[in-house]
Amino acid sequence: GPGFGGRVTGEVGSDGFRRYALSAGDGQAGSNWIVNLAHFRTDGYRAHSAAARSTANAKWRLDLSPRTRLTLVANAIETPEVQDPLGLTAAQWASDPSQAGSNAIAYNTRKQLRQQQAGATLESALNDQWRMTLSAYAGQRHSTQYQAILKSVQALATHPGGVIDLDRRYRGAEWRVQTRQSLAGAPLTLTLGVVAEGLDEERRGYLNFVGTTLGVEGALRRNESNRVANLDEYLQAQWFVSPRWQLSAGVRHTGLSIRSVAHLSADALTTLRYGATNPVGAVLFHLRDDLTAYASYGRGFETPTLNDLAYRSTSGAVTGLNTALKPARSDNREVGLKYAHADWRATLAAFDIHNENELAVQANSGGRSVYENIGPTRRRGAELALTLPVARHLSATLA
DSSP states (O other): OOSEEEEEEEEEETTTEEEEEEEEEEOOTTEEEEEEEEEEEEOOSSTTOOEEEEEEEEEEEEEEETTEEEEEEEEEEEEEEEEOOOOOOHHHHHHOTTSOOTTTTTTTOEEEEEEEEEEEEEEEEOSSSEEEEEEEEEEEEEEEEEOOOOTTGGGSTTOOOSEEEEEEEEEEEEEEEEEEEEETTEEEEEEEEEEEEEEEEEEEEEOSEETTEESSOOSEEEEEEEEEEEEEEEEEEEEOOSSSEEEEEEEEEEEEEEEEEEGGGTSEEEEEEEEEEEEEEEEEEEEETTEEEEEEEEEEEEOOOHHHHSOSOSSSSSOSOOTTOOOEEEEEEEEEEEEEETTEEEEEEEEEEEEESOEEEEEEETTEEEEEEOOOEEEEEEEEEEEEEEETTEEEEEO
16 A cells, blocks of 8 residues: 555575565655565575575656656666586486586586666656657676586687676667557557667686686686677557457567677677568457457567577687577467456467577587577467366466
């Protein structure tokens, strides 16, 4: 309810488990906020599996006017050190499931993470027909991971090392305007939007040893500056042709560019560009008030991520970004029926998905994955889902 309130909780358990949390908020009309703080720590069931995590979340919603609302959000997370006990072979697990995996202790395998991000959304009803939304966000994320890659494996001069260090700064903004109009005497909703996003990444790799000392940051083996930028424009339309018929359509254009500079290779420059225009469409027909038939089609487009592009070989023998990767494209079709009446809900759907150049792992070794485009794939299937009441406060879902 409205008014200021707060709560403090604490939990303890076996294996050194501890969790403390604080939440506070104010639910006044026109201006309400909430803050959550939490800290978690465990010694872990297995050897070398201790972990700690601290999180903070905040949200403030403020009505600037009867037609305009501002929402602010912020989030922070820190894991100062999370030990990685690695996997066990069947024989190791049978002997002692609580032990650490091979070389986990010798190389002190672990991961550290820090992330902070904030965002804002401004929503305004310009008049009875037009509504505008403007949102923006920014953040940074730094992670360091120490792996159990053997010194002998890193002997190759081009090997990127057993320590991965990533520093990323990202930001984005979206402008969206929506209007309610009329076409042939039937209601029509149009949505137009533009999205711009960017990412700056410093990707470094180090040896995981110095001399005979293992599990420490050694010589620099990889040093890249990567920049990603994308600009998307989209248009959506919903036309309520009659009380029984509804048509939906949309189109989205995506343009994405990647610029990578390898500082250890005389500042070698790699640039990549991807682009596509993808349509979507759907038709709904209300057979009855509680039964709807639908059919939909959508064209999909998935570009490789920086992690997909990061390696051309697991050993580092072939350096640089995996520029041979192509974006994956898909055609998605679905038809079905939806039933909803009181507490009963049911969905019956059939789908067909055809993919070209799907991204898949070609090789995975030493904590590094090399991706490739595979041949055409097709997925066909049918789904039936039922949700039905069992008792006053109990329902069951079957699929």
